[in-house]
Amino acid sequence: MLPLFRLTALAMTALPLAASAASVDLLVGSYTEGDAPGLYAYKFDTASGKLDPKPWQQLRLDNPSWLVVSPDQSRVYAVNENGPGARDAVGRASALTLDAKHVLTLDNQVSTLGDHPTHASLTPDGRYLLVANYSVNADPGGTLAVLPIDARGQLQPVTQLSSYQASHVDKDRQLSAHIHSVNFAPDGKTAYVADLGGDRVYAYRYAPGDNAERPLQPAAMPFLALPPGSGPRHLVFDADGQHAYLTLEMTGQVATLDVAADGALSLRQVHDLFEAGFKGDNGAGAIHLSADGKFLYAVNRGTDNQIAVFAVAADSDLSLVQRRATEGRQPREFSIDPSGHFLLVAAQGDNRIVVIARDPRTGKLGKTLQTVEVAAPSDLKFLKP
Numbered sequence: 001m002l003p004l005f006r007l008t009a010l011a012m013t014a015l016p017l018a019a020s021a022a023s024v025d026l027l028v029g030s031y032t033e034g035d036a037p038g039l040y041a042y043k044f045d046t047a048s049g050k051l052d053p054k055p056w057q058q059l060r061l062d063n064p065s066w067l068v069v070s071p072d073q074s075r076v077y078a079v080n081e082n083g084p085g086a087r088d089a090v091g092r093a094s095a096l097t098l099d100a101k102h103v104l105t106l107d108n109q110v111s112t113l114g115d116h117p118t119h120a121s122l123t124p125d126g127r128y129l130l131v132a133n134y135s136v137n138a139d140p141g142g143t144l145a146v147l148p149i150d151a152r153g154q155l156q157p158v159t160q161l162s163s164y165q166a167s168h169v170d171k172d173r174q175l176s177a178h179i180h181s182v183n184f185a186p187d188g189k190t191a192y193v194a195d196l197g198g199d200r201v202y203a204y205r206y207a208p209g210d211n212a213e214r215p216l217q218p219a220a221m222p223f224l225a226l227p228p229g230s231g232p233r234h235l236v237f238d239a240d241g242q243h244a245y246l247t248l249e250m251t252g253q254v255a256t257l258d259v260a261a262d263g264a265l266s267l268r269q270v271h272d273l274f275e276a277g278f279k280g281d282n283g284a285g286a287i288h289l290s291a292d293g294k295f296l297y298a299v300n301r302g303t304d305n306q307i308a309v310f311a312v313a314a315d316s317d318l319s320l321v322q323r324r325a326t327e328g329r330q331p332r333e334f335s336i337d338p339s340g341h342f343l344l345v346a347a348q349g350d351n352r353i354v355v356i357a358r359d360p361r362t363g364k365l366g367k368t369l370q371t372v373e374v375a376a377p378s379d380l381k382f383l384k385p
Contacts, residue, residue, distance in 0.1 A: 022045050022046045022047035022048075022339075023043050023044065023045055023046075023385075024043075024044050024046055024337070024338055024382055024383060024384075024385055025041055025042070025043065025044075025102045025382070025383040026041070026042045026043075026044045026051070026335075026344070026380060026381070026382055026383070027039070027040070027041055027067055027069070027076065027379075027380070027381045027382075027383065028040040028041075028042060028055075028346070028353070028374060028377050028379070028380055029064040029065055029066060029067045029078060029377070029378050029379035029381075030063075030064065030065070030348075030374065030375055030376050030377045030378050030379075031063050031065060031081070031348065031375075031376035031378055032061070032062055032063050032064075032087070032375070032376070033375070033376070036375040036376070037058040037059060037060050037061075038058075038059065038060060038061040038062060038063065038064045039058065039059040039060075039061050039064045039067075039078065039104065040055040040057070040058045040059075040374065041055055041056055041057035041058070041102065041104065042054075042055050042056065042372075043056060044337060044344075044382070046337050046338055046339040046341070046342070047339075049337075049341065049342045049355055049357065049369045049370070050355075050369075050370060051344070051353060051355055051370055051372050053372045053373070057102075057103065057104060059096075059104055059106065061078060061080060061094060061106070062080050062082055062086070062087055062088045062092075063080050063081040063082055063086065063088075064078035064079070064080060064081075064094065064379075065079060065080075065081040065118060065332075065378040065379060066078065066079045066081075066117075066118060066119050066120055066378070066379050067379050067381045068120050068121065068122055068129070069098070069381055069383065070098075070122060070126060070153075071126075073098055073102075073383060073384060074097065074098055074153070075095065075096065075097060075098060075153045076095075076096045076097075076098050076104060077093060077094065077095055077096070077120060077122070077129050077155070078093065078094045078096065079091075079092075079093050079094075079112070079117040079118060079119065079120050079131055080092040080093065080094060080109070080117065081116050081117055081118055081134075082115075082116070082117075083115035083116040083135070083136060083137070084115065084137065090111055091111065091112045091113075091114050091115050091116060091117045091133055092109050092110065092111055092112060092117070093109065093110060093112050093117060093120065093129060093131055093147060093155055094106060094107075094108075094109045094155075095107045095108050095109070095149075095153060095154050095155045097153065098383075102383055107152075107153065107154050108154045108155055109155070110147060110155045110156065110157055110158070111157070111158070112131045112133055112145045112147070112158065113133070113143070113145055113158045113161055114131075114133025114135055114140070114142070114143045114145060114161075115133060115134070115135040115136065115137065115140065116133065116134040116135055116136050117131045117132065117133050117134070117145070118132055118133075118134040118179075118180060118181075119131075119132040119134075119179075119180060119181040119182060119234075120132065120182065121182050121183055121184060121191070122149075123184070123188075123191075123206060123208075123215070124184060124188030124206070125188075125208070126149060127148065127149055127208060127215075128146050128147060128148055128149060128208070128215060129146075129147045129149060129155060130144065130145070130146055130147075130182045130191060130216075131144070131145040131146075131147060131182070132144060132179040132180055132181055132182050132193070132194075133145055133179055134178050134179060134180060134196075135176065135177075135178060135179075136178075137176075138166075138175040138176040139176070140176075141163065141164075141166070141176030141177045141178075141197070142163075142164065142176065142177040142178040142179035142180075142195065142196075142197060143161050143162060143163050143164075143177070143179060144161070144162040144179055144182060144193050144216075145158045145160070145161050146158060146159055146160035146161070146214070146215060146216060147159075148212075159213040159214065160213065160214045160215070160216060162193075162216070163177065164177035164179070164195050164197070164198050164200070164202070165177065165198055166197045166198050167197065167198050167199045167200075167228060167229070169199065169228045169229035170229050170231075170250065173196070173197070173231070173250065174196075174197045174198070174199070174229070174231070175197070176197050177195050177197040177198050178195065178196040178197035179193060179194070179195055179196075179197075180194050180195070180196045180232070180233045180234065180249070181193070181194045181233065181234045181235060182194075183235045183236070183237070184206070185237055185241045185244075185259065185263060186237055186239065186240070186241035187241055188206065189205065189206060189263060190203055190204065190205060190206065190219060190263035191203070191204045191206055191216060192204075192235055192244075192265070194232040194233055194234065194235055194246065195232065196231040196232060196233055196249055196250070197231075199225060199226045199227065199228055199229065199230055199231065199232065200223045200224065200225055200226065200232070201223060201224045201226065201232055201235065201246065201265060202218075202222060202223045203218070203219035203221060203222060203223060203224070203263055203264070203265065204216035204217060204218060204219060205217045205218070205219050205263075219262070219263050219264070220262055220263075220264065221260075221262070221263075221264035221265070224257070224264075224265040224266070224267065226246075226248065226255065226267070227248070227251070227270070229250055229251065230248040230249075230250055230251045230253065230255075231248055231249040231250030231251065232246055232247070232248055232249070232255075233246075233247045233248070233249040233284060233285060234246070234247050234285065234286060234287050235287075236287055236288060236289055236296075237259070238289065238293055238312070238316065239293050241259055242258070242259050242316070243256065243257065243258060243259060243268075243316035244256075244257040244259055244265065245257070245287055245289070245296055245298075245318075246287075247273075247284040247285060247286075247287045247298055247299075248270070248284055249282070249283055249284045249285065250282065250284075251282060251284070252272065252273050252274050252278075252282025252283065252284045252300045252302065252304065253270050253271060253272055253273060253284060254270070254271050254273060254284065254287065254296070254298045254308070254310075254318070255267055255268075255269065255270050255271075256268045256269040256270075256271075256316055256317065256318060258316075268316070268317075269317065269318065271308075271310070271318055271320070273298055273299075273300035273304070273306070273308045273323075274300055274304050274306070275323060278304060280302055280303035280304055281302030281303045281304075282300055282301075282302045282304065283300060283301030283302035283304070283330075284298060284299070284300050284301070285298075285299045285300070285301050285331070285332065285333075286298070286299045286331070286332065286333045286334050287299070288334065288335070288336065289312070290336060290340065290360070290363065291336070291340060292340075292360075293312060294311065294312055294363065295309060295310065295311060295312060295321070295363035296309075296310040296312055296318060297309055297310075297334065297336075297343070298310075299326065299331045299334060299345075301329075301330050301331055301332075305325060305326050305328065305329055305330070305331060306323050306324060306325055306326060307323070307324055307326050307331070307334065307343075307345070307365065308320065308322070308323050309321040309322040309323070309324070309363050309364060309365060311363060321362070321363050321364060322363075322364050322365060324356075324365045326345045326347060326354065327345070327347070327354045327356070327368050327371070328345060328347020328349065328350040328352055328354050328371075329347060329348075329349030329350050330347065330348040330349030330350075331345045331346065331347050331348070332346050332347075332348040332377065332378040332379070333345075333346045333377075333378060333379045333380055334346065334380065335380040335381065335382060336358065337382060338382055338384075340358065340360040341357065341358055341359075341360060342355055342356065342357060342358055342369070343355075343356045343358045343365060344356070344380055346374075346377035346378055346379065346380050347377070348376050348377060348378055351373060351374060351375050351376055351377075352371045352372060352373050352374060352377070353371070353372045353374050353377055353380070354368060354370075354371050355368070355369045355370040355371070355372075356368055356369065357369055
């Protein structure tokens with residue numbers, strides 16, 4: 001277990017105003033420089049769409065760029081996207097407790113045995129945290145780490161570490177593996193690992209009963225090869241798990257995937273996130289379905305900085321509804337609020353969160369309602385009241 005000396009909790013402040021019935025808590029992870037705390041909690045009013053500009057809680061963590069909230073909301077796990085040249089050069093994952101009033105307390109932290117951990121998921125039974133070590137540098141390259149979780153919810157040292165082969169299609173960005181995300185299918189039987197550096201999505205059977213230290217075993221169809229140089233990034237599944245959607249970062253696209261009964265993936269369609277004639281830099285990133293599954297939202301960063309809205313047909317096919325500016329550079333992540341009437345964008349490059357009106361019936365994004373200054377926000381997670 002690694003020392004926690006640099007992770008000192010800042011003073012937690014009480015809410016300046018009593019929370020309304022429509023008020024929910026929003027956790028914000030960020031990239032840290034200087035004295036920036038890293039992890040914040042804000043109040044968001046789901047009736048008015050107003051985000052309180054002042055966080056009611058903040059915690060000092062280095063680069064907590066991705067947050068995972070346990071289903072019972074008793075724990076939060078953060079990846080600390082550290083690496084060479086950062087204030088803390090060691091990639092880590094942090095375990096925090098979340099009490100009934102949503103007050104966060106740091107419990108423990110362990111190394112992920114890789115650089116720049118950028119994404120994580122809990123196994124369906126809560127026994128492990130799976131961490132995607134992106135690794136900006138070609139050496140050592142990206143890996144997938146499996147961290148057991150003990151009965152107290154604390155993280156334990158890595159017991160399984162998987163490495164991958166790069167595609168070398170892009171001589172600048174694909175000289176090694178770059179693991180960008182790890183997600184479970186809705187049935188909890190298969191985990192999928194997106195490797196931007198290898199143009200593949202790998203599939204693993206989750207079998208802790210066979211080997212508790214190495215609970216991930218290659219699936220019968222171990223990977224899906226994506227178009228060369230496309231750079232797969234983030235993956236979401238529909239409710240029944242028969243279809244999935246994947247952002248292809250380097251080509252600025254979203255792919256529709258079919259999921260077989262055994263978990264095998266196949267490519268059905270690819271849609272551009274950018275407008276016809278666009279000649280700028282692509283950077284497809286965050287992707288989410290609306291709660292009702294009727295609309296898919298995906299961001300293209302680079303010099304585009306737009307969010308594309310697609311209607312989802314009964315057979316999973318996508319049709320474009322709208323493209324809208326995110327009102328901020330490098331929109332790292334976004335989240336639809338619990339009411340479905342607002343979409344919040346973490347504009348990392350402009351140090352702000354942008355609140356945009358949303359029509360749940362049409363899926364369209366409307367006017368910008370508010371911008372709130374936050375240092376390099378990277379992830380947004382709403383908590384249940």
